Amino acid sequence: MRTIADDIAAHAARHPQRVALSTPDGDVTYARLAARIEEIVRLLRGHGAGPETVCAVALEHGTDAVAAMAAVLRCGAAFLTLDVGQPRDRLVSFLRSADAALLLTCSALPPARDLGVPTVLLDEPEPTDGPPPGPVDPHALAYVSHTSGSTGEPSAVLIEHHALDTYLRDTARACGLGTGTVALQTAPLGYDASIRDTFVPLLAGARLVIVARSRLLRPQEFADTVREYGVTALLSVTPSFLSHLAGRPDLADPLAGVTLVASSGESLRPFLAAGGRAVVPGRLLNQYGPTECTMTTTRHSVPAPADPSADLVGTPRAGTVVRVLDADLAPVPDGTVGEVYIGGAGVARGYGGCPARTAACFVPDPLGPPGTRLYRTGDLGWWGTGGLHYAGRTDRQIKIRGYRVDPAEIEGALLAHPGVTGAVVTAHTDERGRTYLLAHVTGELAGTTDAELRTHLARSLPPHLMPRRFLRLDALPLTRGGKADRRSLTAGRTP
Template sequence: MSAAEFALPGAWRHTGPDAAAVRRVEVPYADLAAQLQALAADAGADPSAALAAAHVKVLGTLTEERVFGTDVLADDGSRDVRRLTAEPAAARSWRELVGQVAQALRSTAPAAARADGPRQPADRALLAVGTAALAPSDGASGPGRTYGLAVGAADGVLVLQSGGHLGAADLERLATMYRGVLEAMAKTPDGDAATNVLPDGERHAVLHRWAVGPSAGPEAGGVLDLFRDQAARTPDAPAVRVGGHTLDYRELDRRSTRIARHLLARGARPEVPVGVCLRRGPDLLPTLLGVWKSGAPYLPLDADLPAPRLRHMAAAAGCTLVVTRSEHLSLLGDPDRAEPVLLDAERAAIDALPHTPLDVAVGPAQLAYVIYTSGSTGAPKGVMVHHGGLANYVRWTAREYAARGTGGSPHFSSIGFDLGVPSLYAPLVTGQRVDLLPDPLDPADLGELLAAGAPYSFVKMTPGHLNLLSTDLAPEEAHGLAGLVIAAGDAFPTELARRWTELAGPGGTAVATEYGPTEITVGNSGQVITGPGPGGLVPLGAPIPNTTMYVLDDRLEPVPDGVAGEVYVGGAGVARGYLGAPALTAERFLPDPYGEPGARLYRTGDRGRWRGGALESLGRTDHQVKIRGYRVEPGEIRAVLQRRPEVGEAVVTAYPGPSGAQRLAAFLVPAAGSDLDLARIRAELAADLPEYMVPAEIVAVREIPLTANGKVDTRGLQAGL
């Protein structure tokens, strides 16, 4: 059985002037010895196997590796270091775990090093049981001196010794975990060995104090209701500004009602998405609100996407209507599948309809929109977002973002990118204005346009956009840009946050982060950045009201503070699932073991770890990447490439470009007897995929190199770029 070498958590590494000091702590277990001995006997094992099983269980709580190897000091007088391969997650009970560890101990083989030989890597662990144990009287020169953690047993006491890796507080935490595991083994031999035993205060923190957002209580009405109430309060206030045209709240409300009546007459109904293929113009927000007023959800269709992708999304979503304009009609394909509603050609008929309110109920459980994200199977997947989750998120952004000023927000992202959702709706539920920036938009013009429209209440963008603004704006422009800028949708370096804060100056535009996959309804956590923080990435922030955010292992057990795991999010914002994909929905949307009956969690695929209440981002558990804020599955691009007959093999990876932003590279092996025309491949990819999914580099290679473990050697491939 192949196994990765166990390593203590990097976040636990102790630094400071006393970093090299050897620390020890004792864990008495004499009161449990008889029960542990009986447990070992029932498992057909030596008594030391129970102590080794406890050791293996604690190590398994500290690593993401399901199967790992660690060192054992042989109990035969030879002082040979042997390798123990462990898989504690495979045991269903403590009794079974003891039996498995006993069998593994019997089959250990000598390792390449001896305990008194060259110094071991400081993050490794050593287990010493029986006559070779570390005794409480052992000095700093004992066999555990060269290990980050050495564990031995003698006279009813476990001795934990750190050779410099662990600080005193973390060693005490470990001692509590060892004692907790031994107690569980002794009291309930047939108990669930999958449960991670954490100190009581820490378990409460990672499952409740840090992981659960505040309860905002039930609030009636969705985003549409909040908009209607606002329109009644401020009918003459500007609601939407686009180019030289402004719609006030009265006009926006009436226009959207007329569009809703027109859609109802054409067959719009709840749960059946209405496609919206419009640019950022005067018709966009009346149409989105009008679809909701008809009771239907909308499906955003970005007019810049390739026609085949748009047609696939509309067909997969079951659209019978697509609201668009005549210039986009050719993108939509067969009108018998999805009947076009042409706002320009049908404007007279729409304008002749009454604007009096409609009596169409829109409840929190109904679909608000279906939005497509990249899928690993080679086809995009549609996320079904309900009105209740959207209302919870928009209410939060209204309080935290829009309340930062009175100038509203600019919207300059694709309607198919949910990052821009708060810029569309938070202003409209607070009496403020949405500025729709030109479409298409040259990124080089973004800074000038934002400075001209400032001051805003908030501006939400990707870290890439923020990086662009940090070089394009003058200090006085950054200072007065907005009450708050939010960088979301991609990894957010702390250095970028520092640069922006310095540029905006004291009392200037504050900067915040927001985190959340599409499946949690735009955002699940966020925070204003108040200090420079450590190097690396900005933490993901605290859960927003009525949501949860856990770091769990593959058994949905919480991991300790400072230990990496997978981020799971839950609460009010969890989407229904993926449209027409029940198997994928069941795989990613799981029952919440820590929530109310019926609650669900979304498995994000993001790695993270708690650090004293701050949730740090550690990248992905799979191959998904972010390109300019868009979530991309390289597998989807690979699938498109491998459909081509001249391509034998394809690998798509992400790599940092000159600015540090992620870029895509595709490496292609030609099929037998074929030549690769890379320029033609690029052009045809651009016809099938969005521009951000077309690799920046497409390279022909003779073969795909592999690592010693048989995996694709992406570093070797990228070395030639």
């Protein structure tokens, strides 16, 4: 089957001098990128890389990281990208759970070389030249991505070549990318969103902009980067980051010139409820899907102005199946909340080295042909106008005095306050065993009392959704993937 490396080579043959990458070290043409991919392919083949070989990529994001990932796919092997800023013990656990056979890195990252896996230095290659790769097996392993750990210990998710290739091509079409697109890499390596960020623009023959991660984390520098490079597409931004931008009134049009913003990773509803749609001048795409189903399963183009009354995540992409089921795996009526199950093209092989967890989470499809499977997402949803509506997590639902509470509803109401720039609501238990809500908020709130915040919330929320306390923070903690770090807030760890 065809891989992204073949598409890059085709772009290089047609337009060799077109810029593929803009990096801190300068621009890289499609011809140069294709040549570098082939160099690494030969090196990998010399080290025996082939089907089911997991090759870890421990590099700062740049030309070699992109080329290494593409080269691994061209060999019919699988890559595991590592965020080199993570602690060593965590990286070792990722390598072990993914059963990595090779580690691709460079001499400038000595800590990455001491991880207990045979190392290949891409900047000091050995004189190794293997045979050319054969055809790629669609059902061979393509990449390993670890779950975020928000609901437990990270597990190695195994995605096959056919699932990745189908997803990349479908996303390029759905996003309308072309040779004139300039996309900004926002997701860090080590997260599956970075695969979308990296390969979808290159599949379309577009230009991918890669800058130092520090420039992406500060709103002013982010806006400056968008303007400097003429960025037109953002494929992997979180609602938390969009809310951060929207909460900076000193930034005039931070997304000026951007015609597509694709959001994922969290509920978009709080951002929309706070009027954030106005910050996005072009198309806003709400993407929904877990790591276990190749990143994205449903999409919804959010209109302007948006309706914040529900979190609409839209319709399934081609080749996927979404079912909303009850506890007996029977479909629930439209408009009724049930658990979301996903089947079809994107479903992972399972969890590496965890057959029991795989069996519990990947179940036979009671409504599909024999042998088909569904992934049990742990998400709640319902079918309504426009497609699937997200209704929260089974593990985030809170019971307050018998009422079921979705924290996203409260967060959206808080963000509608003119002084609030960030909000996360968590559940805690007092000394008498009673569950209560704690609101963690950021913004210019020195002159705003808790009573005033409650008055604001009371305009749209019933009493059982009222937080008992409001904790003011300078900034909300974020995971390295850009999501609000709810686990640290629940545990009482704040920045």
